[in-house]
Amino acid sequence: xxxxxxxxxxxxxxxxxxxxxxxxxxxxxxxxxxxxxxxxxxxxxxxxxxxxxxxxxxxxxxxxxxxxxxxxxxxxxxxxxxxxxxxxxxxxxxxxxxxxxxxxxxxxxxxxxxxxxxxxxxxxxxxxxxxxxxxxxxxxxxxxxxxxxxxxxxxxxxxxxxxxxxxxxxxxxxxxxxxxxxxxxxxxxxxxxxxxxxxxxxxxxxxxxxxxxxxxxxxxxxxxxxxxxxxxxxxxxxxxxxxxxxxxxxxxxxxxxxxxxxxxxxxxxxxxxxxxxxxxxxxxxxxxxxxxxxxxxxxxx
Amino acid sequence: xxxxxxxxxxxxxxxxxxxxxxxxxxxxxxxxxxxxxxxxxxxxxxxxxxxxxxxxxxxxxxxxxxxxxxxxxxxxxxxxxxxxxxxxxxxxxxxxxxxxxxxxxxxxxxxxxxxxxxxxxxxxxxxxxxxxxxxxxxxxxxxxxxxxxxxxxxxxxxxxxxxxxxxxxxxxxxxxxxxxxxxxxxxxxxxxxxxxxxxxxxxxxxxxxxxxxxxxxxxxxxxxxxxxxxxxxxxxxxxxxxxxxxxxxxxxxxxxxxxxxxxxxxxxxxxxxxxxxxxxxxxxxxxxxxxxxxxxxxxxxxxxxxxxxxxxxxxxxxxxxxxxxxxxxxxxxxxxxxxxxxxxxxxxxxxxxxxxxxxxxxxxxxxxxxxxxxxxxxxxxxxxxxxxxxxxxxxxxxxxxxxxxxxxxxxxxxxxxxxxxxxx
Numbered sequence: 001x002x003x004x005x006x007x008x009x010x011x012x013x014x015x016x017x018x019x020x021x022x023x024x025x026x027x028x029x030x031x032x033x034x035x036x037x038x039x040x041x042x043x044x045x046x047x048x049x050x051x052x053x054x055x056x057x058x059x060x061x062x063x064x065x066x067x068x069x070x071x072x073x074x075x076x077x078x079x080x081x082x083x084x085x086x087x088x089x090x091x092x093x094x095x096x097x098x099x100x101x102x103x104x105x106x107x108x109x110x111x112x113x114x115x116x117x118x119x120x121x122x123x124x125x126x127x128x129x130x131x132x133x134x135x136x137x138x139x140x141x142x143x144x145x146x147x148x149x150x151x152x153x154x155x156x157x158x159x160x161x162x163x164x165x166x167x168x169x170x171x172x173x174x175x176x177x178x179x180x181x182x183x184x185x186x187x188x189x190x191x192x193x194x195x196x197x198x199x200x201x202x203x204x205x206x207x208x209x210x211x212x213x214x215x216x217x218x219x220x221x222x223x224x225x226x227x228x229x230x231x232x233x234x235x236x237x238x239x240x241x242x243x244x245x246x247x248x249x250x251x252x253x254x255x256x257x258x259x260x261x262x263x264x265x266x267x268x269x270x271x272x273x274x275x276x277x278x279x280x281x282x283x284x285x286x287x288x289x290x291x292x293x294x295x296x297x298x299x300x301x
Numbered sequence: 302x303x304x305x306x307x308x309x310x311x312x313x314x315x316x317x318x319x320x321x322x323x324x325x326x327x328x329x330x331x332x333x334x335x336x337x338x339x340x341x342x343x344x345x346x347x348x349x350x351x352x353x354x355x356x357x358x359x360x361x362x363x364x365x366x367x368x369x370x371x372x373x374x375x376x377x378x379x380x381x382x383x384x385x386x387x388x389x390x391x392x393x394x395x396x397x398x399x400x401x402x403x404x405x406x407x408x409x410x411x412x413x414x415x416x417x418x419x420x421x422x423x424x425x426x427x428x429x430x431x432x433x434x435x436x437x438x439x440x441x442x443x444x445x446x447x448x449x450x451x452x453x454x455x456x457x458x459x460x461x462x463x464x465x466x467x468x469x470x471x472x473x474x475x476x477x478x479x480x481x482x483x484x485x486x487x488x489x490x491x492x493x494x495x496x497x498x499x500x501x502x503x504x505x506x507x508x509x510x511x512x513x514x515x516x517x518x519x520x521x522x523x524x525x526x527x528x529x530x531x532x533x534x535x536x537x538x539x540x541x542x543x544x545x546x547x548x549x550x551x552x553x554x555x556x557x558x559x560x561x562x563x564x565x566x567x568x569x570x571x572x573x574x575x576x577x578x579x580x581x582x583x584x585x586x587x588x589x590x591x592x593x594x595x596x597x598x599x600x601x602x603x604x605x606x607x608x609x610x611x612x613x614x615x616x617x618x619x620x621x622x623x624x625x626x627x628x629x630x631x632x633x634x635x636x637x638x639x640x641x642x643x644x645x646x647x648x649x650x651x652x653x654x655x656x657x658x659x660x661x662x663x664x665x666x667x668x669x670x671x672x673x674x675x676x677x678x679x680x681x682x683x684x685x686x687x688x689x690x691x692x693x694x695x696x697x698x699x700x701x702x703x704x705x706x707x708x709x710x711x712x713x714x715x716x717x718x719x720x721x722x723x724x725x
Contacts, residue, residue, distance in 0.1 A: 004559065004591040005522035008313035008393040017595040018554045021536040025608055025649070049583035050595070053548060054540040137384045144383040163381065165407060165632050167414040167720045168706045169554075170646050174715040188395055190386045200309070 009197050012189055013046065018169060019148055019185040020050040023130055024057050026173035027181070030130040031123070034060040034087070036072035037248040038205055039134030041079075042194055043186055045203050048083065059086035061131070063119050065112070065250045066093040067229045072248055075206040090122035106231070112253050120156045123180060130173070130181040138190040148187050154178040191246075195271055199264040211244045211262040222255035246271075311388070314521055317397040317412040317445070319436035320422030325453050329422065329491035330385065330398060333513065336498035337387055382412045391517045406439065406665065406680035410630045410720055413443035414706070417521050420449050420512070425458045425488070429471040431666045437472075438665050441479035442628060442682065442722065444699055446524045448476070449485045449515060456490040460503040478668065480699070483519075487512050525592040526701045530558030530566075531619065532612040533648035533704075538597055550581055550597035551606055556648060556703035557696070558614070559591045560598065568604060569611045569621065569694045575600040592703070609650035611694045619694045619704060624657070626686050626724045627698075629677075633711060633718035637677040637685070643718065644710040647693050648703065653712075658686040684724065698722035 006014065023030050032047060034040045047056045062076060080087045092114050095101045100121070101114045123131055137144045147163055149171045164172055173181055186194070198205060215226040217238040224230060226238035230252050243256035244267075261267045320326035385396040397412030399405075413419060419440040423433055440448050450472050458464045465488045476484055487496055488507055495501035498513040510518070535553040560566075564577045580587050581597040590596040598612060606612075613619060631637055637656060645654045661670040662683045677683045698705030709719035 003522055004525070004527050005312060006594065007309060008311045009309075011313045011593065014554060014593055014595040018535070021552055021595070025536050050552070051536075051538060052581070052583040052597070053542075053545045053550075054538045055542075138386045141383075144385065145381045164717045165411045165720070167411055167708055167717070168702065169415070170648075170706065170708045172646065172708060172710055172715070172717045174644065174710060176715065188384070188386075190388070190393075192388065193393070 009193065009200060012186075012193060013049070013197070015169075015188060016043070016046045016185040017050040019171070019183065020047050020132070022149075022171050022173070023132060023183050023185075024051070026171070027130040029126070029128050030058045030132065030183075031061045031088070031126060031128040032056075032058055032132045033119075033134070034062050034076070035134070035248070036062070036068070036076045036206060037134065038194055038198065038209065039136065039186060039189075041203060041205060042189075042197060043132065043134045044079075044083075044085070045201065046185060056083075056085055058132075059088050059126075061088045061090060061122055061126070061128075063090045063115050063122065064092065065115060066091065067227075067251045069206075069208055069225075069248065069251055071206050071208050075204075079204070088122070088126065090118045092118045094118075095121065112250050115250075123156070128180065129175070130183055132183045132185055134186055135184045136189050136191070136194075137184075137187050146184060146187065148184055149173055150182040150184065151175065152180050152182060156180070158182075192268070192271055195264065195268050199268060206248065208245045208248055209267065211242055211259045211266075213240055214243050214256065215239065216241050216243055216256055223257065224255060225251055227251050311391065311393055312521070313393050313395065314418060314516060314519070315395045315397065315416050316418040316420060316516065317399060317409070317416040317440075318420045318422070319399065319409055319440070320453075321424075321430070321432040324422040324424050325491045326398075326422055329420075329451065329453065329489075329497065330396060332491045332494055332497045334385070334387055336494060337389055337513065382408050389513070389517055394516065406435070406630060406682065407632045409436065409439050410443060410632075413439060413445055414702075414720065416443075416445050417524050418447040418449065418516070418519065419445045420451055422451050422453050423468060423472070425452050425454045425464060425468065428468045429475060433472070434475060434667070435665045437476055437479055437481075438663075438668055441476075441481050442630075444702055444722075445481075446521070447483040447485075447519055448481050449487060449512065451491075451512060452486065452488045453491055455488045455495060455501075455504065456493050460488075460490075460495070460501070462504070462506040465507075485509075485515060487515065526557040526703075527559055527591055528557070529617050529619070529696060529701060529704075530560055530564075530612075530614040531556040531696070531701065531704050532560060532598065533650070534606055534608055534610045534612065535649045537607060548599075549603070550599050551612065552595070552597045553612075553649065554595045555590050555592045557592055557701050558617070559589055560612075561589045562586070565615055566600070566612050567615045567618065568606055569613060569618070570692060571604070571606075571610070573602070573604045574615060575602040575604060577601075609648075611648070613694075619696050620725075621692045621694050623689045623692050624686065625689065625693060625695065625707075626660075626684065627707065627721040628663075628724060629683055629685050629709070629722075630720045631677050631679055631681050631683070631718065632720065633716060634679050635711070635718070636679075637683070637719070639675065642712065644712050645687070645689060645707055646710065647695065647707040650691075650693065652689045652691050652693070654687040654689045654709070656685055657688050660684040660686065685721075687721075695723050697725060 095118045096103055101117045147166045215238045216223045217236045244259040245256050261270045318326050383398045387394050399408040399412040421436045452468050469486045489496040496511045532553050534551045538550040538552050540548050562577050567574050578599040578601045580590050641656050645652050659675040661672045662674045696704045705723045707721040708717050711718045
């Protein structure tokens with residue numbers, strides 16, 4: 001007898017494609033948030049699958065802090081031109097120049113928190129009623145309670161105590177004027193699933209994820225890239241090390257790990273052996289135990 | 302196949318955990334994550350810190366691993382369904398972790414709606430209590446295919462075999478009233494780790510599997526309906542590009558049965574017939590599609606088909622009706638309104654409905670029908686009859702969880718207020 005079963009990656013893929021198609025069907029003007037990180041790359045790959053042979057029926061939005069790794073931006077631009085996708089860029093620098101946000105000062109200054117303002121402004125400007133993000137529930141405890149379809153009020157806020165129940169695979173995207181949804185198509189994927197899928201599907205990723213030589217310095221146990229965007233203390237001496245990044249975000253808060261994993265198979269081996277979560281090297285999450293929860297309530301990704 | 306490629310053989314088990322407040326549910330989940338080495342050092346450090354802060358216990362409190370939001374930690378309770386993930390070399394697991402008290406029914410129904418398996422915790426000292434009955438009823442109502450009763454805290458009854466057998470008899474007698482196909486019983490101690498991941502040395506008399514072995518090996522591919530072909534059309538793909546000028550594909554996720562190229566099909570509600578010309582995916586055509594695959598169907602004939610329509614086989618069609626009886630779990634602080642109007646979602650179809658009749662409320666502790674109690678409030682379960690503005694194409698929920706489920710939505714607030722399981 002033939003067995004009708006799917007592997008876990010195929011089942012996750014099918015679920016995510018279902019969610020992406022629901023977004024296209026239920027919303028008038030959706031947008032996909034794209035950071036150039038592996039999660040948004042996988043999400044975009046799934047969107048191409050969902051609407052094939054049609055084009056992805058929504059634009060991508062990148063909130064650019066101005067402090068991105070140049071490799072990320074190059075990768076993004078190449079992917080867009082190869083796939084013909086439409087890209088919109090929201091600029092944190094512009095929000096600063098227009099006086100809408102004030103840049104943090106000091107050694108731990110980061111534009112990470114400022115992104116929320118630029119994001120909400122970009123969503124409002126484009127009149128988007130749904131913004132898809134590559135957030136995963138395994139990433140962080142505040143995300144573990146996030147819905148696939150997450151309702152946001154007219155201020156873009158998340159109210160964790162008043163979420164709509166989400167049953168079976170029936171998604172309720174109904175809303176009032178001015179409200180919008182955040183949708184997380186890869187909610188049920190883990191970091192390991194994402195890497196296995198990238199390998200299985202042979203998906204291109206920025207080379208920042210692979211082991212390379214880079215000038216870095218250590219701060220609070222985290223290796224940070226030596227860049228003009230971070231002010232170093234006197235005792236913080238940069239040196240050349242063999243590193244890779246497990247997540248890709250703003251240069252000012254994304255830590256590297258020492259690694260010799262220079263291909264996907266080795267990364268998967270490393271991820272399965274590692275004992276620290278991928279956000280363990282994100283100093284933005286270390287600000288307090290509930291840092292992510294607070295940022296999410298305000299409308300962060 | 303190399304070791305790194307072992308994941309290509311892994312499948313996915315979704316389960317939910319139910320237990321009353323002090324049954325040790327969080328400890329059990331913490332134990333599974335800890336003993337399967339799914340806890341990272343920074344998570345460990347964070348809970349070590351939090352353990353110190355709460356000052357309740359000197360050693361690390363595994364239960365804190367599952368505590369999410371700050372407001373929850375401050376109050377020492379869990380507010381909402383949380384999803385947790387771990388994997389062993391055999392399977393990937395998704396746990397829908399539901400809180401034990403506030404809005405319990407609503408949360409457990411939510412967590413149970415996507416689960417293949419439910420773990421129901423029973424305190425070895427107390428045996429079958431009212432909450433156990435409630436958890437069992439909800440699991441059977443939601444048609445979770447497999448139920449595992451974990452008789453926990455065996456360490457507190459001296460790992461006594463007679464006590465375990467006594468509780469097992471109670472549970473067997475009770476669960477015979479429920480419609481569940483696969484029920485198992487495991488004596489454990491989540492706190493000490495007996496029979497969770499590692500076989501207990503304190504209960505040599507127990508010859509069955511550990512909980513983890515059960516989760517890894519339970520047969521789940523038969524849980525989907527592979528008999529009745531159901532394809533709710535979700536989205537119409539029309540590229541209108543030069544390369545795919547006349548392409549018209551119907552995108553959706555198979556809700557039941559096996560579709561093959563060349564199959565005769567009928568489209569609901571129009572009743573037009575056609576044949577499957579191709580089953581498309583991004584990586585090319587496939588010969589067949591079964592639940593829960595997401596694919597795109599092309600048909601031989603040019604027929605007007607849109608979202609909300611359903612593609613089925615001529616010789617096996619779903620019920621088509623505007624009058625539907627269902628069990629409903631109410632999820633809103635505003636009680637259900639007799640003759641009230643609601644928006645309804647069923648597969649990819651949107652409609653409106655009116656509550657024609659509230660037939661009875663179920664006492665979820667005793668399973669008695671309360672024919673005179675028509676006051677349906679949050680966390681209540683009732684049998685109702687609705688009439689919809691246009692026909693639904695449905696199967697009984699016990700036959701198909703996808704085509705047998707609906708949600709009701711309050712048209713004023715847009716909130717999801719009811720979860721319905723179609724009876725007939």
